[in-house]
Amino acid sequence: MNRPILIGTIGSVLLLLLPVQKWLPLEISFLEAIAVVTSAWSVWLLSRNNPWGWWIGLVGVVAYSWVFYQVRLYGEVGIQLFYLVTSLQAIYSWLRGGENHTEKPIARIPYRWIPWLVGILTVSVMGLRSLLIAMNGSAPFWDALTTVASAIAQLLLMQRYVESWYLWIGVDTIYVPLYASRGLYLTSFLYAIFWLLAIGGLQNFKRLYSAQKQEKPEA
Incomplete structure (x- = not known):
């Protein structure tokens, strides 16, 4: 067993034991602990370009759906259901989405997509914010x-685009204080770890993309 897996296993066991510790000043649910552990393994595997991350992530998605519902972060409940469907699609895409149903290679998004993505992001955020205000959700804009x-x-990650990790880094930067403000301290800590993993994922995907380009230069 290599060092990262050993450290991760020990950390997972300790995290799963936290909800039963009486000395902790914070209340942590066992369901949140399960969500944290499975999600952490999922992101670590995906940052290593390992498709098993999608399978393990399904457990975290289901657990977090209920955790976020309990604290009225309804947008996060919705995104977990979205993750559930897209993770199943991503498993096929990663393993069979390449030429002749081979493994899909890492790619970069076309520059012409960027204005469209920014526009979709802006309009969608404004629309969802209005809906969350009507639902009396907490922190509707964030x-x-x-x-x-x-x-x-x-x-973007489903298609193995390098740029997906830039977005994850930005999102995780917001998630850390957002979850802490709702009393989800363990989840806030998890997203601080996700932030580091996203940086590692970006570097790893860039390295693998460069290696692919050297193996198969463009015509």
């Missing part, structure tokens, strides 16, 4: 922004 940006990042 909830809407992170929800829409996460959805776009997920779609």
Whole structure:
């Protein structure tokens, strides 16, 4: 067992034991602990370009759907359901989305997409914010922004685009204080870890993309 897996296993066990510790000044639910552990493994595997991250992430998606519902972050509930569907699609896309149903290679998004993505992000955030205000959701703007940006990042990661990690870095930067403000301290800590993993994922995807370009230069 290599060092990252050993450290991750020990950390996972300790996190799952936190909800039963009476000395903690903070209340942590066992469901949140399960969501944190499975989500952490999922993001780590995906940052390593490992398709197993999608399968493990499905457990975290289901757990977090209920956790976020309990604290009235309804936009986050919606994004978890979105993750559920798109993760299943991503498994096929990563493994069979390339030429002749081979493994899909890492790619870069076309520059002409950027204005469209910015426009979709802006309009969608404003629309979702209005809906969340009507639903009496907490932190409607930040909830809407992170929800829409996460959805776009997920779609880009499904296609193994390098740029997906830039979005994840930005989203995780917002998530850390957002979740802490709602008493989800363990989840806030998790997203601080996600922020570091997203940086690692960006570097790894860039390296793999460069290696692909050297192996198969453009005509």
